[in-house]
Amino acid sequence: MRIDVLTHPLHPIRSPYEGGLEMHTAMTVEHLVAAGHQVRVHARAGTRIPGADVVSLLAAAPDAPGAEGQAVREGALAGACQRILADAPDAVLNNSLSPQPLIRLRSLPMLTVLHTPATLEPVLEVTDAPGWTPPAHHRWASVSVSNALAWRHRLPSVDVVPNGIDLDRWVSDRAPVPGRAVWSGRITPEKGLHMAIDAARAVGMELHAAGPVSDPAYYAERVAPRLGEDVVHHGHLDHTALPDLLATGEVFLSTPLWAEPFGLATVEAMALGVPVAALLTGAMGEIVAPQAGALAVHHSVEALADAIRYARRKDRARVADWARRFSADTMVAGYLDLLEQAVADHADDAELRKVPA
Known part of the structure; x- marks a missing residue:
């Protein structure tokens, strides 16, 4: 198939990735290309994905703040939709988190992946508008069952295709370091690094963290003052260096303070055999099985500390075996099934339109 992939213009898609969505997009495109599909990616300037034709959405210049910056980004996505319509691909994979493809690409077969909870106001203004219905040749996939629930009130059908890696x-050939916990992710308030630090200290463990400082004010106010000999931030590691750091942990701390739609960093740690102590929120209850870790049912340092005590005793081979169900191959196969359904429905619609009244 000729597939156009539409992503957001916030960050270039390249390693080291700014977050899970950027990594997910690159990995999905690489698998589609490897499967023999012709893929064109509409992404921010500076995007580098081997084998894909990349069309720049927006220059790499700094964004304008607030509403002005949002308007610029939405304008870039609107322009990308016009190019996609002119290109007339077989199907579109929508990873944009934007209302533009829902409005402008109604005539094309499209799969929209729902990476966030049903809280994106510009998108909800479209899906909740009186009389709005999606075309029969559009498909919708959520990354987890928990994330699908609110979207199913708005859309006719939402399939669940769990994220994969x-x-x-x-x-990694690195061995776990006794007394070490690890953490990775974007450093923002909702990712809860400050709580991970406090819980690790509560059980007498050192914490080694990695990730981009996406919210400098949060980092300065709530993370930097907590750093010390027993708490080290290793910076923004790419995916060649990050596995070696994670593998040294006796336990991985997953501390989302919001309804985390999935949790790729958690799965990455489990794939290395690192058991997980996680706050029970969003999809954590789906991806952290009892054999892979322990869940803190309260958002408190004390509850997370208890989860650490249980999780660090888990068998690492069983943890890694559980993580194998979250493979990129399985994820992309699910996307292709839905894209093929959308293409088939689009063809059926075209045939029906040919039938005389």
């Missing part, structure tokens, strides 16, 4: 990339 390239399992063969998440390997």
Whole structure:
């Protein structure tokens, strides 16, 4: 198939990735290309994905703040939709988190992946508008069952295709360091690094963290003052260095303070055999099985500390075995099934339109 992939213009898609969505997009495109599909990616300037034709959405210049910046980004996505219509691909994979493709690409077969809870106001203004209905040749996939629930009130059908990772990339010969916990992710308030630090200290463990400082004010106010000999931030590591850091942990701390739609960092750690102590929120209850870790049912340092005590005793081979169900191959196969359904429905619609009244 000729597939156009539409992503957001916030960050270029390249390693080291700014977050899970950027990594997910690159990995999905690489698998589609490897499967023999012709893929064109509409993404921010500076995007680098081997094998894909990349069309720049927006220059790499700094964004304008607030509403002005949002208007610029939406304008870039609107322009990308016009190019996609002119290109007339067989199907579109929508990873944009934007209302533009829902408005402008109604005539094309399209799969929209729902990476966030049903809280994106510009998108909800479209889906909740009186009389709005999606075309029969559009498909919708959520990354988890928990994330699908609110979207199912708005859309006719939401399939669940769990996120996956390239399992063969998440390997390391590093051994766990006694008394060490690890954490990775974007450093923002909702990711809860400050709570991970406090819980690790509560059980007498050192914490080694990695990730981009996406919210400098939060980092300065709530993370930097907590750093010390027993708490180290290793910076923004790419996916060649990150596995070696994670593998040294006796336990991985997953501390989302919001309804985390999935949790790729958690799966990456489990793939290395690192058991997980996680706050029970969003999809954590789906991806952290009892054999892979322990869940803190309260958002408190004390509850997370208890989860750490249980999780660090888990068998690492069983943890890694559980993680194998979250493979990129399985994820992309699910996307292709839905894209093929959308293409088939689009063809059926075209045939029906040919039938005389």
